[in-house]
Amino acid sequence: MCFSSLITFLNLLSFSFTEQYKVVGPADSVFAVAGEDVILPCSVKPSISVVDMRVEWHRLDQKYLLVHLFDDHEDRNTEQIQSYRGRTKLNHQELQRGNASLKLSSVRVSDEGLYKCFIQSKSWNDDTTVNVKVEAVGRPPVITVDGFDHSGGLHLQCESEGWYPEPDLEWLDSAGVSLSSETTETHRNTEGFNVKHTITVHHSDKIHCRVKLRHHMLEALIISSSNMFNSWRTSVIVIVVLSVIAGILIAVFAHKNRGKILVFLLFYIFYVNKAV
Template identity: 55%
Template structure:
């Protein structure tokens, strides 16, 4: 489709002996932050007034896809997607300069997707696609203790939901040093990404641990303070063999005793 459009526009330029126009936009996806305003770039090169042209913005990935329509020198948004009502705008001053960029106010998670900018004159048209990723801050992380291992380690789990895109997750000690986690589970539902990050910590002089989740524009963390003393489990086996006929095994186990003075979640 793009190749045919390009060929058609070149033929029109040659036939009318005029300079060929093209519509240009961003090469990479746009990263938007939920709640903030976003400008979707779209312009004509070389700069040519679009005041008398038809400019249509629509979603590529949904039905009934109109986001904004400008024609006959005015906005015609009767068929606009309801969720965009009152949130889109084109500037006539910018259209005069060949700039058909769309301003989208108060970005929502549902705005994420692919947008088409179509600019059309009587004897020429062209379009570009703009991809939008909406960054949404998830819930404040929750840390839980899921048990202890037989070396006296404490199993900690950090959970958070509602992120978009998927955040990076780390465990850190009180000095800010990144710790190696055992397992990370990630699921996506209608509310966004849900993450579950697990680690086992031991008595190493640090009793404060942080779970941190981060995107490009967002970061949130929670810490846990574990105060107390834990004596590690000691395990040994005594094997006694009598005349190679039978064996008697004595197993002595001293279990781990954790005297926790307190566990504090911040």
């Protein structure tokens, strides 16, 4: 065999060897829940030990910063991103089976993003990308009563904090029929999204406030009893009666004390407005 033929044969052999191994990851995004642990899949197919290879995990959406490094048979994380210190781990026994999946502990909202798993041997290298989606389940919703309007409608407010991404909030009656929110507020901080919706009801019923995020749901219930609306009607009647009495007294006083009518008129206006 001539020298050029030998070179061609070795190149083909090297090409064949390189092509038969591939680094693979998950076909879909990996979903993680804040506060829990998650596995970022990465392995060599067909299976081959990567104990003697270099395994790198990087954040692609953060200037290629190092998340975890395994090289020369040990973890080398001196240049690891500070926020990942003590939260990443490779299973060294699984490395013998070609499994370089990364365990990420105590997931945070900031962990969401694109990760690159890179494996390199002396003769070949390959990589795969893992897209991590983080969900944070917020606090249970709280319903508060915010008084009545002029028509006797009961104002209800529902609020829930600490969700990620932004959740859906809906009101439901006792039959499960969705009720339209009158006002909606959404705010985001370092912990996630805070949502607040208001609604007005005009009759007694069981009212549910439900907050949903993919497979997570939290719910609160309030019963708007007839006593609430009766108390409002009673209050309105009392205010009307007091207003009539005050009007009569002012009229009598005005008839007897015309010079002081202005003072009592101002008092009457202030009293009625305050009562309403």
